[in-house]
Amino acid sequence: MQVYPRKRIHGRALVTAGLCFLLSLPPLSRWKALWLLPVIWGAGAVWFLLFLGKYRVRLAIMARGLDPELRKVLEKKVSFYGALGPGDRVDYETQIAVFLQEHRITGVAGVTVTPATKVLVAATAVRLVFRRPAWEFHDFGEILVYPGAFTADGHYSVNTADSDAAGMMHSQGGVILSLPHLLQGFEADNDGFNVGYHEFAHVLDGVRPDGVPGELDLGSYRPWVSVMQREFEKVHRGRSFLRNYAGTNPAEFFACAVEFFFEKPVEMRERSPELYLQLSRFFNQNPADSPDAFPTSPEPTPESPPNT
Numbered sequence: 001m002q003v004y005p006r007k008r009i010h011g012r013a014l015v016t017a018g019l020c021f022l023l024s025l026p027p028l029s030r031w032k033a034l035w036l037l038p039v040i041w042g043a044g045a046v047w048f049l050l051f052l053g054k055y056r057v058r059l060a061i062m063a064r065g066l067d068p069e070l071r072k073v074l075e076k077k078v079s080f081y082g083a084l085g086p087g088d089r090v091d092y093e094t095q096i097a098v099f100l101q102e103h104r105i106t107g108v109a110g111v112t113v114t115p116a117t118k119v120l121v122a123a124t125a126v127r128l129v130f131r132r133p134a135w136e137f138h139d140f141g142e143i144l145v146y147p148g149a150f151t152a153d154g155h156y157s158v159n160t161a162d163s164d165a166a167g168m169m170h171s172q173g174g175v176i177l178s179l180p181h182l183l184q185g186f187e188a189d190n191d192g193f194n195v196g197y198h199e200f201a202h203v204l205d206g207v208r209p210d211g212v213p214g215e216l217d218l219g220s221y222r223p224w225v226s227v228m229q230r231e232f233e234k235v236h237r238g239r240s241f242l243r244n245y246a247g248t249n250p251a252e253f254f255a256c257a258v259e260f261f262f263e264k265p266v267e268m269r270e271r272s273p274e275l276y277l278q279l280s281r282f283f284n285q286n287p288a289d290s291p292d293a294f295p296t297s298p299e300p301t302p303e304s305p306p307n308t
């Protein structure tokens with residue numbers, strides 16, 4: 001994500017000026033309608049300034065930087081952050097601060113969402129778009145943090161035996177995360193599970209998730225589908241390194257693969273170089289060569305976490 005996308009802003013300025021110019025042509029030919037000119041250009045200026053407002057806020061955030069207390073949370077909990085160079089750390093911090101400004105994170109059923117929890121939520125979301133300047137999370141709705149696993153229809157109850165979901169992208173908008181599962185994702189960051197990566201991968205996948213995210217460039221479509229389909233079938237035959245839940249449908253396959261890609265990249269590269277390559281190109285990241293990458297685990301990936 002690019003915090004201040006100059007090209008996009010300049011493009012909007014040109015489009016605004018062009019529209020105002022075209023709308024000004026009829027009044028220019030009739031002197032009695034000249035009074036419309038300041039109205040047209042004034043409306044254009046307001047339209048552009050409304051667009052620019054978000055980016056002016058981002059500039060202020062960039063100048064202020066991330067709260068030092070939140071930086072300590074990243075240092076303590078997020079190994080990816082620790083492996084970044086100084087410049088990339090500042091970029092990551094800034095993108096996290098912007099994400100927190102632009103997305104509402106709310107505790108539900110007694111959960112008090114602390115700034116530390118919020119920064120961990122943002123840390124997972126931002127990692128997905130970190131190396132893609134043109135990508136931004138659209139307004140996907142509120143992020144709700146539950147005190148534990150919840151039911152498949154998104155309800156939390158301490159007495160519900162079928163509460164087996166740790167995360168969800170709601171079809172009506174919004175993301176639900178179970179707080180203990182989110183935290184567990186950082187406590188064990190090389191086991192192939194991170195509900196944050198999983199749910200925000202669903203968000204990237206789009207409002208009708210199908211395992212082919214909207215940001216995928218056209219030239220990558222055919223190899224992407226071919227590679228994903230082959231590994232998806234392996235999941236169904238019980239011969240994949242991905243957990244069985246990845247075989248639920250193509251959207252879950254993509255989200256589970258993204259979790260594995262960021263948590264166990266060395267193992268994915270060894271066991272399916274072509275899947276690793278597709279995800280590496282898509283995210284423009286090479287986590288297997290990162291200093292925080294763990295070597296291949298001899299343990300098979302367990303099927304322990306709840307559905308996501």
Ligand SMILES: [Zn+2]
Binds near residue numbers: 251255307
């Ligand atoms: Zn899922």
